[in-house]
Amino acid sequence: MQDVHDAQAWDQFYQYYRTFVLNFARNRGCSAQMAQDVLQESLITLTKVMPNFRYDRVKGRYRTYLLTIVSSRIVDAFRRERKYQEFRNSDDEPAERLDTLADKWVSEWEHDWEKQWQQHLLIQALERVKKRVKPYIFESFRLYVLEQRPASEVTTTMDIPENTIYQHRRRVIAMLQEEIEAIKLEIGES
């Protein structure tokens, strides 16, 4: 039986990587269900090949290895999906071609994998900052920076001076930087 520490480390790993893997698969063209399959199979593969896997021991060097697993599982998901369609429409191309494309895809995905990871970090940091600041501060940041509304519109909508909007922006950006560094430290990338 695995100990409590293992369960906690696994939960932490799952929390960091779940939406990242799902979104990565979705951005490669997987449906929501296919993306869930990719996540599930990637986690199962990890459990099989690394039964003694402890996220806190391998976290720094883990992400590159995960790309290899996730890429293979995305190819598997596409192959199965095509077979579902073949059941419905026998005129479809045979499924084998996908396997020959797999290596090409993986090399092409390497850049996106890192790019999406950086975006994922930003969103994780944003979620944390949202919990730290007062709602009206985050709201002015959301409208002005994230939604890119004009400052004049935000002052009217929120009934706050324009200068306050800029202060909120600086404050939230500084907090975002802090949180990004904190997350990197937690996952062993700092």
Added chain:
Amino acid sequence: MSDDFERQLVTAYKQTQESDELEDNSLRLRKTRMLLLDNPPPFEPGAYILVVQVDVAPYWSTLSAGLTIGRTDEAGLKIVGKWVSTVHCKFNQDESDWFVEDLESTNGLQVNGTEHDRHFLSEGDAIQVGNCLLIFLQVREDETLIQ
């Protein structure tokens, strides 16, 4: 703070707004993982199911194309449990992909909590046959154990 940082932030934020609501299967995946850790899968490449029944220790069974599951000797693999039909379902293979089919069982076939007549299997899929659970797994040639 650079404009580049803000640009990246806005791009990432927009993507989250566009993405679908993502279903959280964490509880099921966690249970499956614990089952696999407590019952390590075979090393030999192949396809397997972990058979989990009430009052019987879980065990691995090798899948072969056409294998049927049911509660009597008519089935290729006999399992003991409530709401299991005489011959309940059948596993089959399409090249490297496996699927499971309901054989007009009385209580149906569920995979990951959803009713299916036929379902292409992903590793870790939980197949409910009556009150028995079958966890599907494949051991591939290129998978090596990392300690």
